[in-house]
Amino acid sequence: MKMLTIADKSFSSRLFLGTGKFGSAKQMEEAVLASASELVTVALKRVDLEKETDDLLLHLQHPAVDLLPNTSGVRNAKEAVFAAQLAREALETNWVKLEIHPDPRYLMPDPIETLKATEELAKLGFVILPYIHADPVLCKRLEDAGTAAVMPLGSPIGSNKGLKTIDFLEIIIEQSKVPVIIDAGIGAPSDAALAMELGADAVLVNTAIAIAGNPVAMATAFKLAVQAGRMAYESKLGEKIKFGRATSPLTQFLEDEF
Amino acid sequence: MNFKDLFDQFNWDEVKASILNKTKDDVEIALIKSKRNLEDFKALISPAAQPYLEQMAQLSHQITQKRFGKTIQMFAPMYLSNECNNICTYCGFSMEHGIKRKTLSGAEILQEINVIKKLGFDHVLLVTGEANHTVHLDYFLDALKVIKPHFSNVSIEVQPLDEAEYEILQQAGVNAVLVYQETYHKEKYKDYHPKGKKSNFYYRLDTPDRIGKASMHKIGLGVLLGLEDWRTDSFFCALHLEYLQKNYWQTKYSVAFPRIRPAEGVDISNYPIQDKELVQLICAYRLFNEEVEISISTRETETFRNNLITLGSTTMSAGSKTNPGGYCADEQSLAQFEISDERSPGEFEKMINEKGYTAVWKDWDKAF
Numbered sequence: 001m002k003m004l005t006i007a008d009k010s011f012s013s014r015l016f017l018g019t020g021k022f023g024s025a026k027q028m029e030e031a032v033l034a035s036a037s038e039l040v041t042v043a044l045k046r047v048d049l050e051k052e053t054d055d056l057l058l059h060l061q062h063p064a065v066d067l068l069p070n071t072s073g074v075r076n077a078k079e080a081v082f083a084a085q086l087a088r089e090a091l092e093t094n095w096v097k098l099e100i101h102p103d104p105r106y107l108m109p110d111p112i113e114t115l116k117a118t119e120e121l122a123k124l125g126f127v128i129l130p131y132i133h134a135d136p137v138l139c140k141r142l143e144d145a146g147t148a149a150v151m152p153l154g155s156p157i158g159s160n161k162g163l164k165t166i167d168f169l170e171i172i173i174e175q176s177k178v179p180v181i182i183d184a185g186i187g188a189p190s191d192a193a194l195a196m197e198l199g200a201d202a203v204l205v206n207t208a209i210a211i212a213g214n215p216v217a218m219a220t221a222f223k224l225a226v227q228a229g230r231m232a233y234e235s236k237l238g239e240k241i242k243f244g245r246a247t248s249p250l251t252q253f254l255e256d257e258f
Numbered sequence: 259m260n261f262k263d264l265f266d267q268f269n270w271d272e273v274k275a276s277i278l279n280k281t282k283d284d285v286e287i288a289l290i291k292s293k294r295n296l297e298d299f300k301a302l303i304s305p306a307a308q309p310y311l312e313q314m315a316q317l318s319h320q321i322t323q324k325r326f327g328k329t330i331q332m333f334a335p336m337y338l339s340n341e342c343n344n345i346c347t348y349c350g351f352s353m354e355h356g357i358k359r360k361t362l363s364g365a366e367i368l369q370e371i372n373v374i375k376k377l378g379f380d381h382v383l384l385v386t387g388e389a390n391h392t393v394h395l396d397y398f399l400d401a402l403k404v405i406k407p408h409f410s411n412v413s414i415e416v417q418p419l420d421e422a423e424y425e426i427l428q429q430a431g432v433n434a435v436l437v438y439q440e441t442y443h444k445e446k447y448k449d450y451h452p453k454g455k456k457s458n459f460y461y462r463l464d465t466p467d468r469i470g471k472a473s474m475h476k477i478g479l480g481v482l483l484g485l486e487d488w489r490t491d492s493f494f495c496a497l498h499l500e501y502l503q504k505n506y507w508q509t510k511y512s513v514a515f516p517r518i519r520p521a522e523g524v525d526i527s528n529y530p531i532q533d534k535e536l537v538q539l540i541c542a543y544r545l546f547n548e549e550v551e552i553s554i555s556t557r558e559t560e561t562f563r564n565n566l567i568t569l570g571s572t573t574m575s576a577g578s579k580t581n582p583g584g585y586c587a588d589e590q591s592l593a594q595f596e597i598s599d600e601r602s603p604g605e606f607e608k609m610i611n612e613k614g615y616t617a618v619w620k621d622w623d624k625a626f
Contacts, residue, residue, distance in 0.1 A: 021327020023614040045410075045623045048380070073626055075508060086625050104475075104510040105503060105549045158325055211323045 007127040007148045015226040018206025029059035035219035041068040049090040070097035077117035098130040107157045122146030134165035153184035158207045160187025173199045189225030196229025260467045274490040280304035302542035314541040318570040328615045331573045333381040337582040342387030344454030350594045351387040366587035373585040377603045380620040381411040388417035406431045411622040418465040424472035436478030437465045441485040442494035470506030484518035488531045512551035519595040544570040556597040576606035
């Protein structure tokens with residue numbers, strides 16, 4: 001299967017993981033390894049940057065796994081830029097998952113502040129992966145602003161509802177010049193497989209794995225589903241037949257002899 | 259519009275009757291819905307829902323895990339003062355108790371911080387009585403200067419303040435304000451709070467509006483269970499929550515369920531709430547509002563708290579002291595109430611881990 005390239009990095013796995021909500025740091029680590037993911041996101045607010053022995057970070061020290069700090073908790077562009085700079089300094093990466101959700105209830109991403117922050121962070125040399133609504137116009141605006149990828153949501157974050165935004169995701173995938181990573185709402189391996197079949201470049205999963213009865217086995221299931229979905233996409237999945245065959249063809253007369 | 263305007267449209271007795279009149283059918287409808295409203299909440303706290311407690315608990319467990327994961331956020335209360343000019347007939351700090359009062363100095367606060375940090379805490383809740391001449395905005399600002407550098411998240415539970423004061427505190431780094439209405443029964447409220455600034459029911463009722471207008475990150479609500487009928491009081495608290503969420507949509511919310519505990523010179527509650535009923539109430543809140551943080555203090559017993567880990571609670575304290583200087587600076591000062599669960603934070607974390615959950619000590623950053 002084709003490698004995925006985002007900015008300066010290439011990935012053989014198209015499954016990215018979130019690290020919150022697990023019952024223990026050890027369980028999170030085992031799930032990450034089972035998923036074969038090479039990029040995991042960590043909330044800056046959860047990490048104790050003053051401590052050298054932060055429990056979460058200690059369990060993520062694997063050469064094949066890169067950290068993607070996220071700005072969860074910030075409410076506007078100004079706070080996001082500040083958080084990204086803090087993360088760059090502390091975690092020594094210029095990659096950032098930009099999350100700006102001023103609404104703490106449904107954690108809906110703010111499109112206006114996200115665009116502003118992307119413009120600013122791009123100038124500062126960051127590799128930006130913004131979490132956004134499945135809004136095709138916003139995706140193009142973010143591309144123009146210098147984003148490295150776009151991360152539209154499949155359904156509300158943590159809802160496990162699957163790809164409710166599918167019609168818009170299809171437009172985004174069709175139009176995008178940067179990788180499209182479906183984030184939020186992927187509740188089952190079948191959702192992940194569908195996202196990949198549609199042509200998404202990668203998916204990001206957290207809740208569905210973290211709160212599964214067996215998170216490690218679920219991580220494996222997601223790994224396989226993402227591989228299967230991608231393989232199907234690359235093998236040119238047959239279009240579904242959209243029209244029935246009419247018993248009385250409307251254009252038959254053109255073939256008839258007059 | 260403030261909450262008062264909405265609140266005044268309701269009548270306590272009518273609300274109470276409508277909760278008591280909820281039927282088995284109302285409960286079953288509430289259980290199968292994916293989005294629940296205040297009428298569903300009434301059904302879920304009604305006597306008719308009692309036979310459905312196990313189903314409610316299962317749903318509450320699933321919904322909480324989906325939103326919050328297998329995690330419990332830890333915090334420690336730090337009492338700064340027990341001076342108080344109010345009479346609250348149920349409270350250990352009430353002014354008529356002729357007991358020596360204490361307000362911590364900056365140096366004493368630092369001593370307390372050292373102990374609390376060593377226990378592992380990174381989120382702290384600052385608590386005071388209501389003594390506006392000595393424990394006022396300037397005192398809070400001085401205390402915050404000492405406290406802020408040591409904690410990622412600082413909440414306060416102090417006397418109701420004005421909007422401008424909340425704005426200043428928010429700028430000074432306060433992340434959350436907790437203010438419990440105690441009871442939404444206007445007349446009973448007057449009986450329980452006969453003297454002091456707190457006797458003004460509506461000033462307290464509109465406090466969360468002032469906090470919201472000051473753009474505070476989080477507001478904590480609750481009633482003191484035992485002052486009046488818990489069902490009716492909880493309906494009004496849920497109404498308050500729904501109103502605030504619509505109006506101050508950038509703010510997070512938490513609810514707490516303090517039951518009256520024995521304290522200096524205090525009689526036991528007139529309207530006790532049983533363990534089973536408290537579980538029903540907690541689950542009903544979770545089913546009504548999937549995102550609200552549910553906070554359980556050391557007022558509750560070990561066994562009860564152990565079981566609440568998987569039932570819907572998201573935020574817990576441990577090893578708490580409810581007197582100013584209680585962690586080390588002045589261990590014998592007057593406490594607000596007796597705690598029930600005396601386990602150390604370390605012991606408490608061990609229990610959380612045994613349940614397959616993780617204790618989260620840090621979930622904010624002072625840089626934010």
